[in-house]
Amino acid sequence: xxxxxxxxxxxxxxxxxxxxxxxxxxxxxxxxxxxxxxxxxxxxxxxxxxxxxxxxxxxxxxxxxxxxxxxxxxxxxxxxxxxxxxxxxxxxxxxxxxxxxxxxxxxxxxxxxxxxxxxxxxxxxxxxxxxxxxxxxxxxxxxxxxxxxxxxxxxxxxxxxxxxxxxxxxxxxxxxxxxxxxxxx
Amino acid sequence: xxxxxxxxxxxxxxxxxxxxxxxxxxxxxxxxxxxxxxxxxxxxxxxxxxxxxxxxxxxxxxxxxxxxxxxxxxxxxxxxxxxxxxxxxxxxxxxxxxxxxxxxxxxxxxxxxxxxxxxxxxxxxxxxxxxxxxxxxxxxxxxxxxxxxxxxxxxxxxxxxxxxxxxxxxxxxxxxxxxxxxxxxxxxxxxxxxxxxxxxxxxxxxxxxxxxxxxxxxxxxxxxxxxxxxxxxxxxxxxxxxxxxxxxxxxxxxxxxxxxxxxxxxxxxxxxxxxxxxxxxxxxxxxxxx
Numbered sequence: 001x002x003x004x005x006x007x008x009x010x011x012x013x014x015x016x017x018x019x020x021x022x023x024x025x026x027x028x029x030x031x032x033x034x035x036x037x038x039x040x041x042x043x044x045x046x047x048x049x050x051x052x053x054x055x056x057x058x059x060x061x062x063x064x065x066x067x068x069x070x071x072x073x074x075x076x077x078x079x080x081x082x083x084x085x086x087x088x089x090x091x092x093x094x095x096x097x098x099x100x101x102x103x104x105x106x107x108x109x110x111x112x113x114x115x116x117x118x119x120x121x122x123x124x125x126x127x128x129x130x131x132x133x134x135x136x137x138x139x140x141x142x143x144x145x146x147x148x149x150x151x152x153x154x155x156x157x158x159x160x161x162x163x164x165x166x167x168x169x170x171x172x173x174x175x176x177x178x179x180x181x182x183x184x185x
Numbered sequence: 186x187x188x189x190x191x192x193x194x195x196x197x198x199x200x201x202x203x204x205x206x207x208x209x210x211x212x213x214x215x216x217x218x219x220x221x222x223x224x225x226x227x228x229x230x231x232x233x234x235x236x237x238x239x240x241x242x243x244x245x246x247x248x249x250x251x252x253x254x255x256x257x258x259x260x261x262x263x264x265x266x267x268x269x270x271x272x273x274x275x276x277x278x279x280x281x282x283x284x285x286x287x288x289x290x291x292x293x294x295x296x297x298x299x300x301x302x303x304x305x306x307x308x309x310x311x312x313x314x315x316x317x318x319x320x321x322x323x324x325x326x327x328x329x330x331x332x333x334x335x336x337x338x339x340x341x342x343x344x345x346x347x348x349x350x351x352x353x354x355x356x357x358x359x360x361x362x363x364x365x366x367x368x369x370x371x372x373x374x375x376x377x378x379x380x381x382x383x384x385x386x387x388x389x390x391x392x393x394x395x396x397x398x399x400x401x402x403x404x405x406x407x408x409x410x411x412x413x414x415x416x417x418x419x420x421x422x423x424x425x426x427x428x429x430x431x432x433x434x435x436x437x438x439x440x441x442x443x444x445x446x447x448x449x450x451x452x453x454x455x456x457x458x459x460x461x462x463x464x465x466x467x468x469x470x471x472x473x474x475x
Contacts, residue, residue, distance in 0.1 A: 034303060064252045064294040073292055074246070074255040079334045079367045101334070101425065102367035124334065124369035124425050125458045126238055127255040128246035146305050147294045161427060172365060175428045178421065 001159070007055030008096040010116050018169035020162045022120065028059040028099070028153040032078050034145050036086035043089060050141035050150065053093045057120075060100035062147035063137070064127070072137040072153070074127025077101040080119070084108050091115040099160055103172050112164050119164040121171075133158045192324065192466060194274035200464050200471035201283020204328040205260060206291030208462035209252045212243040213475060215397040216459045219434040223371060223424075232429025239424070239457055253458045254369075257293040258330030260284050260312035261390060269322035270466075277314055280326070284312045296333075315387065324466035327394060335368035335456040341386055344448040353378060353450050354413060360452050361417050361433070366426025369456035373397065373435045374417070377451040380441040385449035388439035393455045397435040410436045424457070434459075 004012060006026030016022065029051060031039065039049055060080055064073030080100030083090075087098065088111040096117045101124040104112075112119055123130060136154035143149050163171045217240070224236040246253040262280055266272075288295060288309040298305045340360050344352055357376060364370075377388025400407040413436045423429025434457065443449060464471045 062255060062294060062296075064255050064257060065292045067250065067292045070251075073294070074252040074257075076255050078256065079337065081367070101369070103365055121366065121425070121427075123235065123238055123242075124366070125254045125332075125456050126242040128249065128251040128253055129238055129242035131251060132245065146307070147296065148305075172426060175421065175423070175426065176362070176365070 006057055008057065009055065010096065013096060013118050013166055016118060016162050016165050018162050018165045018171035018174060022160050022162060024057065024158040024160060025156050028057050028155055029053065030059050030061050030151040030153060032060050032062050032148050033082055034148040035142055035150050036083050038142055040086045040089050053095045056095050057097040057099060058095055059153065066137065072131060072134050075131045075134050076127035077122045077124055080104060087111060091117055104164065109164055109170065113168050116166060118162055118166060120160040121163050122160040188271065190273035191270045192469060192471065194279045196471055197279040198283045198286060201280050201326060202287035202290060203473060204326065204462040204464055205284055205287030208328045208330050208460045209257045209291060209293050210246050210250060212253055212458065213461060217243055219397045220457065223431040223434055227430050229423060229429035231427060232423045232431060235424040235427065236431065252293060253460065254332060255294060256296065256332035256334060258332045259297055260309065261329040261331050262312050262314045263327040264314060265317045265319055265325040267321045267323040268318055270324055280314055281310050281312060284310050327461060327463040329393060329461045332456055335372060335454040338364035338368040338454040340452045341382065342450045344450055346448045348448055350409065354409065356450060357413055357452055358416055362420065364454060368454040370422060370426060371424055371431040371434045372457050373437060373455040373459045374433055375453040375455060376438040378438060378440045379443040380449060382449055384441055385451035388441055389451035389453035392437035392439045393453060394461060395437045401438055406438050406440055410438050
């Protein structure tokens with residue numbers, strides 16, 4: 001496990017390669033379908049976003065409501081390709097990592113390379129497990145979107161695997177082409 | 186004839202609320218056992234680690250009363266109603282109220298929106314309700330919360346009959362590869378073969394209700410299920426699409442006669458959090474049986 005702290009610095013991403021597991025401590029900004037739509041609409045209208053996303057990690061998640069006494073409910077990743085249409089625009093803001101699950105479009109992969117950002121996958125369907133690593137959850141914007149609102153998560157040792165590194169490698173592609181089946185008896 | 190309602194509306198609402206919450210938080214034993222068996226068999230180190238976390242996740246969810254996955258789904262509800270049963274209320278409305286109550290009380294996510302405006306309905310209703318009439322005097326309600334990471338990877342093919350068995354098998358395998366990590370493997374692949382467009386889709390969804398380990402009773406169908414499971418697990422896609430021996434924990438098929446010109450094939454993908462809960466009417470009360 002390679003430790004990452006936020007805000008990210010590009011230097012820290014250079015050594016990462018597709019297939020590496022990382023452990024994140026710091027801040028994650030949550031955003032999924034409708035949040036992306038809202039953010040891109042604001043940008044197109046020439047308006048400011050409610051957060052500074054320079055060096056940020058965006059986490060594609062819509063958590064379940066926090067039960068009494070906990071910062072948030074289950075908080076695993078949602079499928080990333082639905083954000084593909086908005087992602088190049090979001091990367092222009094200086095976001096350095098995106099986190100979700102599943103393959104990205106070629107356009108997103110090109111944008112990642114162009115802006116020097118990485119794409120991470122975390123543990124799909126392990127919402128209760130991942131929630132244990134979320135220490136604080138604060139509503140930032142778009143409250144009316146309910147589970148799709150923009151939250152700031154403070155996390156400790158949040159696990160993820162590098163899918164797209166700065167050199168343009170794609171871990172899912174490596175697995176599919178049989179390069180990385182990693183069978184150990 | 187007994188003119189008293191076989192059960193009250195209040196009891197049905199309460200029962201559905203409990204099923205909705207239980208399904209979201211307690212992984213059925215057969216699914217948990219399948220993950221444990223997969224963990225024992227898995228040879229890929231990283232995949233083994235992931236399976237261990239998924240098993241741990243189910244334990245945390247149950248112990249801490251948390252949803253297994255943040256996508257607590259859109260509720261697909263199967264109600265089997267006996268023709269001899271007398272109910273003095275709107276059953277669909279009671280089910281809907283139960284979903285609303287269970288979602289609120291269980292701190293589940295509201296994930297249902299208008300398809301065009303995308304405005305959230307705010308209470309996870311309406312659910313998708315399928316009624317089936319049977320001759321006996323019974324009532325059975327099954328809740329299948331369906332996460333849409335997996336639901337979105339489903340597919341329907343209207344194949345020419347000449348495609349035959351091989352055509353079906355290769356379509357399913359292609360679909361699993363295309364879906365990759367999106368549907369959170371290793372899950373259950375539900376397959377509906379035959380009928381018409383909507384019948385095949387419904388058969389595929391119903392196949393997901395079958396307990397893991399239970400094959401179709403028809404020998405030729407069972408053999409297809411076995412072959413598909415083996416071939417899918419030979420792909421190397423692995424848990425969460427990150428490589429390994431375990432890409433699926435079960436393949437379940439349902440078949441129904443179709444038109445001589447037709448071969449509908451529906452694939453309904455279910456994630457590793459293959460959640461479901463069921464209750465049956467027993468001595469005038471709904472009893473949760475799984």
